[in-house]
Amino acid sequence: MxxxxxxxxxxxxxxxxxxxxxVFILLIFFMLATQFLEWTALPLNVPAQSTAPATDVxxxxxxxxxxxxxxxxxxQIPKTMLAAELMARVSATxxxxxxxxxxxAATLQGLVSIIDAVRLAEPAAMRxxxx
Amino acid sequence: xxxxxxxxRPSDENHMIPLxxxVFLLLIFFMVAGVIExxxxxxLEPPESEISHxxxxxxxxxxxxxxxxxxLENDVITLDxxxxxxxxxxxxxxxxxxxxANASTADLLAVMDALxxxxxxxxxxxALLGHDL
Numbered sequence: 001m002x003x004x005x006x007x008x009x010x011x012x013x014x015x016x017x018x019x020x021x022x023v024f025i026l027l028i029f030f031m032l033a034t035q036f037l038e039w040t041a042l043p044l045n046v047p048a049q050s051t052a053p054a055t056d057v058x059x060x061x062x063x064x065x066x067x068x069x070x071x072x073x074x075x076q077i078p079k080t081m082l083a084a085e086l087m088a089r090v091s092a093t094x095x096x097x098x099x100x101x102x103x104x105a106a107t108l109q110g111l112v113s114i115i116d117a118v119r120l121a122e123p124a125a126m127r128x129x130x131x
Numbered sequence: 132x133x134x135x136x137x138x139x140r141p142s143d144e145n146h147m148i149p150l151x152x153x154v155f156l157l158l159i160f161f162m163v164a165g166v167i168e169x170x171x172x173x174x175l176e177p178p179e180s181e182i183s184h185x186x187x188x189x190x191x192x193x194x195x196x197x198x199x200x201x202x203l204e205n206d207v208i209t210l211d212x213x214x215x216x217x218x219x220x221x222x223x224x225x226x227x228x229x230x231x232a233n234a235s236t237a238d239l240l241a242v243m244d245a246l247x248x249x250x251x252x253x254x255x256x257x258a259l260l261g262h263d264l
Contacts, residue, residue, distance in 0.1 A: 034165020038260035104237030
């Protein structure tokens with residue numbers, strides 16, 4: 001018999017093209033669907049039901065008006081100075097509680113900036129109150 | 132000269148291999164580095180914060196858009212109906228609020244009041260990490 005021997009050189013190659021197609025589709029899916037947003041959390045104190053603040057705790061009021069102007073204890077403070085001002089006051093009175101009183105019409109971004117400054121100062125407590 | 136004819140097929144596939152390698156690397160990068168997250172109910176532009184703080188695994192997501200509409204998870208809901216929609220065992224449920232940067236603080240405080248009345252004690256506001264500093 002004269003059976004042709006199998007060609008030894010050529011390995012049985014799976015065609016790569018369908019694999020590449022699938023990989024491209026997966027790549028495009030992941031490129032479109034993934035998000036690279038970095039989230040950060042701002043823990044908020046839920047105010048107690050009966051808001052009867054303890055009178056012996058020193059508090060400092062930070063007020064935000066509808067135009068975005070910041071007042072610390074009724075004195076206007078530039079936003080860039082707020083963190084330094086709060087830090088100085090907290091280091092003077094470590095048990096200081098900071099009360100943030102935003103105007104109802106103020107935007108959330110302004111409030112978040114103030115909360116950032118308050119968190120940098122690390123007071124004993126921070127709470128939000130309605131104007 | 133008597134050059135052998137260029138063998139077309141094998142060299143073609145050999146040229147493809149670096150390309151496939153790159154595509155695989157890109158695929159693995161996007162799979163590992165990115166986060167796939169469900170689209171929210173509202174189109175939100177969250178506020179930016181400059182302090183990095185680890186976001187714990189969320190248990191309930193409350194969304195608040197710029198007009199003051201609220202949604203619990205995927206259902207648009209009014210604040211009055213919120214208490215009824217929340218689960219009964221609220222003692223240590225951690226609620227995350229995802230709000231629009233242009234929402235008014237009155238809306239946020241109203242949401243927090245409603246959550247307090249429902250018995251929620253732990254509320255976290257979500258913000259995007261900005262790099263303005």
